[in-house]
Amino acid sequence: MRLVILDEYDLASEWAAKYIRNRIIQFQPCAERYFTLGLPTGSTPYGCYQKLIEYYRSGDISFKYVKTFNMDEYVGLPRAHPESYHSYMWNNFFKHIDIDPANAHILDGNVEDLEAECQAYEQKIAEAGGIELFVGGIGPDGHIAFNEPGSSLVSRTRVKTLAKDTIVANARFFGNDLSKVPTMALTVGVGTVMDAKEVMILITGAHKAFALYKAIEEGVNHMWTVSAFQQHPRTIFVCDEDATLELRVKTVKYFKGNSNNICCHCFLLWTSRNCSQ
């Protein structure tokens, strides 16, 4: 894996956004070949979305030939509800960019047949040629998307009941009223994300530090589902200093040292001007 450590949240968001931008540009997407991007929601990726919107506005990038697949959505929450993931994606990303609405895919938690919806979603991903880059976050309990502790590490898109930790963590978006937080969600599986060509996990904040430690310094364990990515050939963890607080000094030093060495290596097609940004 790569572990990229930035000083604080804004810099981590910027690094991640630049990485996504550069990957899309290098891919040179066109009508015959779309760039498929997996996307998360929540407070962690917010800064990254802001930066991507900035790059779109300055003309650095277009989402015209990008297909997106969001990780999850609540079950039973009206789509127009301000806390639905549809609303999040519309307000924080889609409405500011030039993506074709037909290419923005989000699971629908209000259909009659949830199982069929999940299967259809897997189908859509397959038809799109698989995910080129899946961006995700991590929960305080180490989950990726809504793959709560105990989820199979080879799971596919399905309905999940949310863990208590997750409900408590999300209560702040529902007026701190636990009873208002949805209890079920549709989510891509760990296996679904593992199928992506590349995975980038954003982790910021001290409250995520323990989960990051469990995910990368302990073994692969279904209680900390992000740990599954130890077995993915191309994973990047992007974090701020606070998120590394539970890691060994040796781990942090190694990856910080690493970053300095390979900084210019990874973006072969970019000039040094871009590297130093």
Place this chain on the structure above:
Amino acid sequence: MPSNKSVSDAPITQFINCRILRDHQLQREDLWVRDGRILDPEKLFFDEQGYADKRVDCEGSIIAPGFIDVQINGGYGIDFSQASEDVVAGISFVAKKILEHGVTSFCPTLVTSPPAVYHKVLPQVKVHNGGAHGAGVLGFHLEGPFISLEKKGAHPEQFLRTFRSGGIEDVMEAYGSLDNVAMVTLAPELASSQSVVRELSKRGITVSLGHSVANLAQAEEAVKHGASFITHLFNAMLPFHHRDPGIVGLLTSDQVPAGRTVYYGMIADGIHTNPAALRIAHRAHPSGLVLVTDAITAMGLPPGRHTLGQQVIEIQGLNAYVAGTTTLCGSIATLDMCIRHFKQASDLVLLDDGLNVSATYISGDEVWRRGP
């Protein structure tokens, strides 16, 4: 980029780089319009997978809902209360001119007049939508003749009436027809007014209290029967008194039936009411405030003498008096002037901008734009 043909073929316009007035705040949001209706862009994106056919760059302007003037007696030399042969032409002329003030709909107002005038004028004008031709007509506002003698203001005394036949019969006799009437101003202390208020409300006509010496109890009674508006608060009514607030007391009355609001018109031209009075009313009942112009024939005209209904008036600067007196008889401020004055007088927090109208849109189409 086309809209989804399965829902509608109509083109979608997206107003960008603007601030919209929404939820009582100015928000930096785009405004989407199709077929004269405002769209929910999120619904458009997810349900229809549609997007804009045309983008209009507002260059940072504020987009506000088109202004509605429910009390305007004429303007630019046109007097709605004059029984002319071609009332439609006069109303259309004013309708077109007020687009420049951001007014997109209005209620042509008739002051107290003899039955002959109502019988002649009312049938000529129908309720209709606005467009490039001018602001839409919501229906007439009939201010009088069932008003108080003591508070007649500029209305001609000889044509005032009471409900001597018991109620609605007097109304029908005076006006002839109630089709195309949106609002009626009357004095609720007049005997038999309750049945009239009930009957008019039942027909969907807004009953407004004004030009009256009613006490609070009488005003509350009228509200219970269906009255929902007050004509130019403070003007042509008893002043607020701490033991009997009169009509003004409706702003904080606890007798207003649940679920109903009493709205009140205010002429914020800096002349009809002191800014402190404006603020008191606004703070007491902010959600009921409706700015009106009560504009008269002379609005838009230079100083001098002009006719209003059956009387002669005189313009001096921004003041309009009954000729030879100091009785105010309406205002010559335009609605956008009133809004600017109100903003300055009140403690509303609005983002900068002089609130000068730069362009007016009806149903998403530009119908007026300020020249360079």
